[in-house]
Amino acid sequence: MTDTADTQPGWFSAEELESIRGRMPVLYVQAVPVRVDETGQVTHFGLLMRAAPDGSFNRSVVSGRVLYHERVRDALLRHLEKDLGPVALPRIPTAPQPFTVAEYFPTPGVTPFHDPRQHAVAMAYIVPVSGDCQPRQDALDLIWFTPEEAASPKVIEEMTGGQGVLLRQALAFVGHAP
Numbered sequence: 001m002t003d004t005a006d007t008q009p010g011w012f013s014a015e016e017l018e019s020i021r022g023r024m025p026v027l028y029v030q031a032v033p034v035r036v037d038e039t040g041q042v043t044h045f046g047l048l049m050r051a052a053p054d055g056s057f058n059r060s061v062v063s064g065r066v067l068y069h070e071r072v073r074d075a076l077l078r079h080l081e082k083d084l085g086p087v088a089l090p091r092i093p094t095a096p097q098p099f100t101v102a103e104y105f106p107t108p109g110v111t112p113f114h115d116p117r118q119h120a121v122a123m124a125y126i127v128p129v130s131g132d133c134q135p136r137q138d139a140l141d142l143i144w145f146t147p148e149e150a151a152s153p154k155v156i157e158e159m160t161g162g163q164g165v166l167l168r169q170a171l172a173f174v175g176h177a178p
Helices: 014-021 071-086 153-159 163-173
Strands: 026-036 042-051 056-058 060-066 100-104 120-128 138-143
Touching: 026 071, 026 163, 042 163, 056 071, 071 120, 071 138, 100 163, 120 163, 153 163
Parallel strands: 026 120
Antiparallel strands: 026 042, 026 060, 042 056, 042 138, 100 120
């Protein structure tokens, strides 16, 4: 991994990030990509397939840090493009409002959300996308699920760190309570 601290303001070296993660919460955005019909009803939820460091596979939503001096809207766009490709065509409102805020703790059981690396606060958004999604970076695949499929125990179990809870909250927010 290259050290981008000198070339991009807002990025930290691996050592700096580890130190920060051990001392203060880090702000993240999370996006649940959705497909909507002509009336605006959510018809499908997009979930990424990723490989974990231990070799296992899990499903996840789009997620990433907000950089210093970066607007939340810009962070959402950056992470959606990073994970879904440059022609996903996300539709983010001018003033986005999260559907929930998730607090991830390094200690399991404090909240339903767990990240062993850090205490993180994530603002979560439902983002309609209308373009062609081609997973990139560490995302291996993107699968579109109907609300019923997304709410299934099998799909929820494939999500780690509490993201299954986040998906259930997203389903409920758009009127598809599991």
